[in-house]
Amino acid sequence: MQSFEENLAKLCVLLQEHAKGDVVVNSDTRLSSELGIDSARLMEVLLEVEDAFDVSIPLNVLPNVYTVSDLCSELQKILGARR
Amino acid sequence: MSVIPTPTEHHLVRRYADFTTLAEALDYAALGHTGCNFYAGTGELFAVLPYSELRDDALAIAYRLHSLGLKRGDRVALVAETHPNFQRFFFGCQYAGLVPVPVPPPLQLGGGSEYINHLRRLLTDSQARVCVGPSEYGAFLAEASEGLHLQFIGSAKSFSKFAANPVKLDPLEANELAHLQYTSGSTRFPRGVMITQRAVMSNLSCTIDHLQMTPEDRAVSWLPYYHDMGLVGLVLAPIVSQMSVDYLGTREFAMRPRQWLVRMSESKATISFGPPFGYELCARRLRREDVEMLDLSAWRVAGVGAETIRSEPLLSFAEELALSGFDKRAFLPCYGLAESSLAVSFAPLNQGLRSEWVDGKHLSETQRAVPIANEGPLKLSRSNQFVNCGQPLPGHQVAIRDESGLELPERYCGSVYVRGPSVMSGYFGDGGNHPDVLSEDGWLDTGDIGYCAGGDIIITGRKKDLIIINGRNIWPQDLEYLAEQEPEVRPGDASAFSVPGPDGHEKAVIVIQCREANVEKRRNLVERIDRAIRADLGIDCIIDLVPLHTLIRTSSGKLSRFRTREDFIDRNDWDQSPMLAVS
Numbered sequence: 130m131q132s133f134e135e136n137l138a139k140l141c142v143l144l145q146e147h148a149k150g151d152v153v154v155n156s157d158t159r160l161s162s163e164l165g166i167d168s169a170r171l172m173e174v175l176l177e178v179e180d181a182f183d184v185s186i187p188l189n190v191l192p193n194v195y196t197v198s199d200l201c202s203e204l205q206k207i208l209g210a211r212r
Numbered sequence: 213m214s215v216i217p218t219p220t221e222h223h224l225v226r227r228y229a230d231f232t233t234l235a236e237a238l239d240y241a242a243l244g245h246t247g248c249n250f251y252a253g254t255g256e257l258f259a260v261l262p263y264s265e266l267r268d269d270a271l272a273i274a275y276r277l278h279s280l281g282l283k284r285g286d287r288v289a290l291v292a293e294t295h296p297n298f299q300r301f302f303f304g305c306q307y308a309g310l311v312p313v314p315v316p317p318p319l320q321l322g323g324g325s326e327y328i329n330h331l332r333r334l335l336t337d338s339q340a341r342v343c344v345g346p347s348e349y350g351a352f353l354a355e356a357s358e359g360l361h362l363q364f365i366g367s368a369k370s371f372s373k374f375a376a377n378p379v380k381l382d383p384l385e386a387n388e389l390a391h392l393q394y395t396s397g398s399t400r401f402p403r404g405v406m407i408t409q410r411a412v413m414s415n416l417s418c419t420i421d422h423l424q425m426t427p428e429d430r431a432v433s434w435l436p437y438y439h440d441m442g443l444v445g446l447v448l449a450p451i452v453s454q455m456s457v458d459y460l461g462t463r464e465f466a467m468r469p470r471q472w473l474v475r476m477s478e479s480k481a482t483i484s485f486g487p488p489f490g491y492e493l494c495a496r497r498l499r500r501e502d503v504e505m506l507d508l509s510a511w512r513v514a515g516v517g518a519e520t521i522r523s524e525p526l527l528s529f530a531e532e533l534a535l536s537g538f539d540k541r542a543f544l545p546c547y548g549l550a551e552s553s554l555a556v557s558f559a560p561l562n563q564g565l566r567s568e569w570v571d572g573k574h575l576s577e578t579q580r581a582v583p584i585a586n587e588g589p590l591k592l593s594r595s596n597q598f599v600n601c602g603q604p605l606p607g608h609q610v611a612i613r614d615e616s617g618l619e620l621p622e623r624y625c626g627s628v629y630v631r632g633p634s635v636m637s638g639y640f641g642d643g644g645n646h647p648d649v650l651s652e653d654g655w656l657d658t659g660d661i662g663y664c665a666g667g668d669i670i671i672t673g674r675k676k677d678l679i680i681i682n683g684r685n686i687w688p689q690d691l692e693y694l695a696e697q698e699p700e701v702r703p704g705d706a707s708a709f710s711v712p713g714p715d716g717h718e719k720a721v722i723v724i725q726c727r728e729a730n731v732e733k734r735r736n737l738v739e740r741i742d743r744a745i746r747a748d749l750g751i752d753c754i755i756d757l758v759p760l761h762t763l764i765r766t767s768s769g770k771l772s773r774f775r776t777r778e779d780f781i782d783r784n785d786w787d788q789s790p791m792l793a794v795s
Contacts, residue, residue, distance in 0.1 A: 159322065159747070160321050160322060161320055161322050161323065161746050161747050161750060162322075162742075162743035162744070162746040162747040163746075165746075167746075167750055167751050167752050168319075168320060168321070168466075168682075168750025168751070169466060169489075169493065169682050169750075171321055171750070172463070172466040172467045173467070173497070175321075175467060176467050176468065185253075188253075188461070188463045188464065188467070189346065189348040189349070191320075191321045191322075191463075192318035192319075192320065192321075192322070192323050192324040192327060192349075192352070193322070193324050194321055194322055195321075195322035195324075196322075199322070
């Protein structure tokens with residue numbers, strides 16, 4: 130399994146492609162408010178995240194996912210549970 | 213629980229909404245084999261709930277609710293996830309003589325804390341005595357209800373620990389409430405629409421008649437259960453007509469909109485509804501190979517409503533899916549609002565979108581909708597296209613009135629009023645008395661602007677301040693509140709509204725009076741407000757900082773969003789378009 134840092138880096142690259150304006154995506158970037166995209170678009174981006182990591186993110190965890198780092202932790206949990 | 217979906221057809225003779233109460237409707241539906249089916253975003257069927265089982269489960273819940281010592285008519289808040297527990301508890305309340313209040317689940321990514329505040333306001337306003345929601349949200353529910361002295365708060369599973377009290381059940385009667393509907397209110401100033409059993413049944417009966425339902429019908433829905441179209445249209449209508457329905461969660465739909473079409477295709481479903489936004493989202497994410505794989509030839513009613521309907525995106529949806537057998541005549545524009553249970557009018561069946569072009573100059577200057585030919589290269593720049601929403605439901609009246617309340621003749625634009633058996637009894641609690649919305653003689657001011665042509669209703673805009681983005685109601689008060697949380701913004705310094713964006717969609721705008729002259733500090737303020745709005749509401753919003761005394765007030769000193777909006781349009785030379793046509 131990839132380490133948290135490796136997955137975080139991969140996630141940042143993916144999200145950076147979708148970010149609007151001059152935001153530089155890092156682990157503390159807040160997904161809903163700092164990427165500059167609306168909630169409908171954000172769901173599309175999440176789907177890409179699922180595809181990129183080949184996981185299915187349980188949607189009920191989303192209310193507690195604020196930052197890129199939170200999202201990465203959730204991915205890590207799912208990937209870890211799979212081993 | 214079985215893993216085979218409920219059948220479309222069964223032996224039971226269909227009865228179409230000729231019941232007195234929702235409990236009676238479920239009693240009848242339980243005699244057959246139809247029911248609800250729940251699909252995950254991956255397309256897998258995860259739960260099946262035949263109406264017969266739903267009735268058994270609801271009765272068991274009703275007996276348990278009786279052990280809580282609640283009074284008849286007490287409110288039970290239900291976190292409305294697309295899950296069988298919602299229907300179980302909704303009908304448990306019906307049998308127990310309690311009023312269900314569907315409340316939204318947390319939807320926003322990272323929206324936990326805002327959600328807690330929102331839920332708390334709903335629980336307070338509805339004076340809920342019980343709140344049931346999925347266990348994953350247990351912490352949110354607990355925090356939201358702290359100090360509110362609820363009798364029970366928790367998951368369906370923890371509720372099941374209560375002993376059943378074997379009383380004689382006395383279900384809600386025709387003149388009692390069927391549910392309390394909170395879709396139309398702002399998140400900070402909620403208004404619970406009181407809908408009686410009689411009102412909702414009357415609306416359902418008219419709707420089902422209009423759709424000319426048959427025993428071969430089957431529905432698919434991804435609409436949220438806490439929204440009037442999702443609840444009344446796609447949870448209750450199937451039950452009162454004993455129709456099977458396949459559900460896909462709203463968030464699952466937002467992530468994988470094509471699943472809607474996959475479900476329609478695989479179930480050979482005939483009926484589905486959605487806001488225009490839903491169809492657009494689907495079309496945008498469609499792949500070439502989907503079109504060849506899907507069979508949408510059974511889809512005979514593709515209802516469209518809940519926000520301003522523009523025909524172009526819908527027609528391109530139809531065009532792209534023509535090869536899948538989608539027939540554009542299936543589009544069924546409708547007009548309605550929670551305050552009238554759900555529907556006010558439907559366009560005629562099997563005719564698709566009927567729209568007309570009107571002269572924009574006439575419309576804005578004389579309020580008269582003069583039809584014009586507007587095809588091909590002669591397209592006028594000052595013309596507006598409106599979709600015809602058909603005749604009012606039988607037994608319902610629609611009137612168009614001017615500002616003084618005088619009824620206007622055909623083709624004159626004014627406020628749309630509705631009267632009839634589907635109209636609400638009023639707003640619950642604090643919002644109780646609103647003679648400006650619902651008059652003593654039963655006329656409901658819808659807050660929408662439109663005109664009548666040949667008895668058909670055509671909606672052109674909105675008088676109420678409501679902003680609708682992606683099918684979601686956003687109230688300007690909520691945007692203004694968020695801005696006012698910043699130390700630089702004083703109460704009364706912000707005014708929000710919407711303008712038509714370049715793509716025809718509504719775009720939210722907030723104009724803020726700002727004392728700060730420093731460019732860097734102004735930019736920082738805009739950033740903070742932008743983040744707050746995104747975090748709380750998940751929408752894009754234009755933030756316009758203006759000098760003091762720019763916001764326009766009415767003679768009584770209140771901020772006039774309408775005039776501030778006109779001023780914004782003038783200052784920015786914003787293109788005038790249909791939504792702005794009338795006051």
